[in-house]
Amino acid sequence: MKINLTLLLSLLLCVQLSAQNHVFVETESFGDKGGWVIDQQSYAVMGSSYIMAHGMGRPVKDASTTVKFPKPGKYRMWVRTKDWAPFPKGPGKFQVLIDGKATNQVFGESGSDEWKWYDGGDVDIRGTEAKLALKDLTGFNGRCDAILFTNTPKFTPPNKPEELTTFRKKQLNLTDKPKEAGQFDLVVVGGGIAGTCNAISASRMGLKVALIQDRPVLGGNNSSEIRVHLMGDIDKNHYPKLGRIVREMDNGDPGNGNPDAKEYGDARKLAIVRAESNISLFLNTYVYKVEKEQDIITAVVGRDIATNQEIRFSGSFFSDCTGDGTVGFLAGADFRMGRESKAETGESLAGDKSDDFTLGTSNLWASLERDTVSSFPETPWAIQFSDEYHIDKDKADWEWETGFGNFNTITQAEQIRDHNLRAIYGNWSYLKNQKKAKYAKRELAWVAYIGGKRESRRLMGDHVLNQMDIQEGKFYPDGTVTATWTIDLHFPDPKNSKYFEGQEFFAGTKHIKVAPYTIPYRCLYSKNIQNLFMAGRNISTTHVAFGSTRVMRTCGMMGEVVGFAAYLTKKYKTTPRGIYQDHLPELMAIIKGESAPAQP
Template identity: 75%
Template sequence: MIKLIFSRHLLSFVVFFCMQRLVAQEQILIEAESFKQKGGWVIDQQSFPVLHSSYLMAHGMGRPVADAKTTVKFPKKGTYRVWVRTKDWAPFPVGPGRFKLFVDGQPLQVTFGESGDSAWKWYNGGDIKVDRDSVELVLQDLTGFNGRVDAILFNKGSEAEPPNELAALDMLRNRLLGLAAGRKEMGNFDLVVVGGGVAGTCAALSAARLGLKVALIQDRPLLGGNNSSEVRVHLMGDLDKSYYPKLGRIVRELDNGDPGNGNPNAKEYGDARKFAIVKAEKNLSLFINTHVYQAETENNTIKAVIGRNIETNQETRFTGAYFADCTGDGTLGFLAGADFRMGRESRKETGESLAADEADDFTLGTSNLWASIPVDSTTTFPETPWALPFSDEYHIDEVQSDWQWETGFGNFNTITEAEQIRDHNLRAVYGNWSYLKNHKPEKYAKRELAWVAYIGGKRESRRLMGDHILTQMDIQEGKMYPDATVTATWTIDLHFPDKKNSLYFPDEEFFAGTKHIRVAPYTIPYRSLYSRNINNLFMAGRNISTTHVAFGSTRVMRTCGMMGEVVGMAASIAKKYQSSPRGVYEKYLSEFMRMIKD
């Protein structure tokens, strides 16, 4: 009887396995971001936490971009149903992101990206006949206004719509792309730094120079985060007022001066400089274009992280003794189960005079900066009925943006609605520019958009909780704790919607105001730079342990870079004594502070 049951189970497994192989042979999935030739299309991974995938986007600032192309092998000839996963990002009622898919030179009858539906889903592209072993796919942008495509699926012998539900879609991707089976082990490191902004880059360099074997994982092709040429925010915070004059040396190495915000000259942000400094470190291994989406934990300790390349979808696994969350969003801490906060605390809870009356979800927003340049002849820009509406009564008369172009403020979640925030910013930029070009020709006829950021420059999201939560009182009273490390100087700078902008765009604000509350130089305790409940997790950057009010001062990038330097030092002490981040404070504080001073 037992043998019979076993045989039945074995037979069922064999049938299931054969069916899976048959289905896999008759389904071909192409992730758009994996196209061999991207043309003018760009890769966007900002919504990976929501979509579990990157996608291609035609970011042409109103001018159609060059075609993206790739070749696909077909194991079987015959008739295939074509499905394209996309969305209409600005359906008012029909949006601007139109594109065509060509298969071996023939366009599908459907024009994608103009459905009037803002949700990501599969669209039926009709049937094609494949009579060759491989075919060429071409994505043709029709507008230059941010059409986007996640994936293309060819189904043979089935007209069923592919799944849109995320778990089922993940299973489809894993099966057809062989993600888990193709995962690579990248080795064991003393310190794994997740996030290659200024904070993460400084943390990795600091630790590597102290002899640790370090992995630096960045989810974009460039280092620097908000200070890269993809986002173009200048570095703020003083280094010359530090209680520890040698702290900030690595920040100075990375600092390319002050090109301002949104400078149209990409070279002003020093991308090559940052890469050269990192590449020169023999103890530091850099992994770009890798989004960490999973953490393996045991007994409140991170054992490994798993990343996926945003272009190739190659999966990689990193093991380590210590980890540093420098993602800004607190991504690694969240994946590992670290305590965190998001939004504003109440005045009753924190005792801060600047805190909100009641706790809420309000966060500082995200900016997508832009710039125009003068040109020799008159240029045009199309009308944008799908964008935000501007008028003689209200428009923003600027040739280049600054920090005020900002969306969020509690109307959007800066993590789960990052795509919607960026798209709202784009609707504001394009709508305002269209008004200026078409209604103020005396000033704007001979100007054109030179650059618009499609990667959002985030300010606030999760804050990971440490053994000390920095408060307004710590800052304004200049409290000097025994573990005082980073010296911070920026004002308490809490943004809010501009009143006039709120009047014309209620609950859809994209322009900010602030009130700078000046502070004397103060210090950030080391206990704000490690997790209170994940045993081997450091953090540096805008996701450290503060209240919302205190965060308004600690979030600027030179300050964040010094946090990274401190984390690298702390990791070296922890490794030396086989201790923990907390152990550095509890057992080895005097040695740690000598390192910071000397």
């Protein structure tokens, strides 16, 4: 027994020393990102953000940080990365530098498009601190998730998602309770146009609001990161006072993919929100966890995409403005994703069978005319173009789109973006090298590295808006937001399909005109989660109806309505459904501007 006890104590000591002798570095937490950028759009799959060298073909400045070690000595280095375009080897090459000296291996060219740990060999750490840097070698989107140093013999870091998440949280000391943000009347998750308008509306009704956004800017698809213009009419509104906050957010119409970032009004949007004394704004925070009691959400937990600080938001009511329906999904809300069949909905525009087809994701881009001739490298790893098929344009518009049921817009967001990048870089390389007379002095000036999504989950409410509601102009008693956009359902461009069947990246559409119609309030709250509102492209519609409701001015007005409704839920201590059942006249009076509500 004594021998066994000694052996057990020795094993426990080894485990403890092993934990102490790991030095785990999340790259998104680097003190100086240099020219590397943070990408969080695959957080739901990876459990983490990562950084990427988005130089559009020009190597970016090193990312660097200072790392503390328990003691000097020899450590085994592991680097978590991938080859994003392995055809057969991709362009995302980078090196790891320690105290200015490059380690032996070049990463990002493995020929494998799976995220995993790569053995970087033994490195000598001469003190208790070292400067760690990532050196981009190409400018073509090399990426790195984390770096691990260990002096535990024969230790290999885990690759399986569940094991890696547990290991990551342990190394980051995230096992303790997250920081408390406080108690809010309304927690709005998602800082696009819908969520921002939602937060402002609720704030001006006197509610204490948390607005949580997973990027450093507000506006979502209308931000400088994605650069999609606002669509949908406000001046045809059945309720002329609805849409006032949308007008405040509106920075004019710079078009899609304008190379001038300032045209999208990031600073203006932030200034408007920060002027609201009732709003607590949390940027760079990805909500990944929901706490609930039966069918009532009590809190959500988010993690800072750069620092990994976790924070908990308690609330009376929650509004899912994420686009992906993330909060609803985590809470167990009923949802749909893909297309319904004619038999399910009775819609003439629905398909004969239901399927997983969704509208795709766009990464816009633009070039600019310069004074001098510039070059662009050949891109054998990208999509290949020819005289027979190429896209002879100097900037992108909405048609640059990948998805169409070939990819899942949530779980394969990174692959969708990367497919778009391969199309952009491949086409631009063709234009620069084969059409020099036209493009010699044009330079690729901007490419979106964050995808602009159109469709993913739709959370189900007490009413599911459909084609007949829209085309017949049904006016329900709870008809609120006036929508005017056409039924606009994208599909792969036939010529693009001919050359890239199953891998399309260019879209077509057929606009089916509609008369102004109203979206029922019952589409703006969950049918089975008592205290969950939603606004934006993830509201309760069929796929066909979604083709009309999804544009951003319309989504912004949804946010305004939810802010009014949230005020009433607090006033009467009821639920979103309770407002429809018992207090609809008061909600409609507020929307019409007929009443000036007392502060709750």
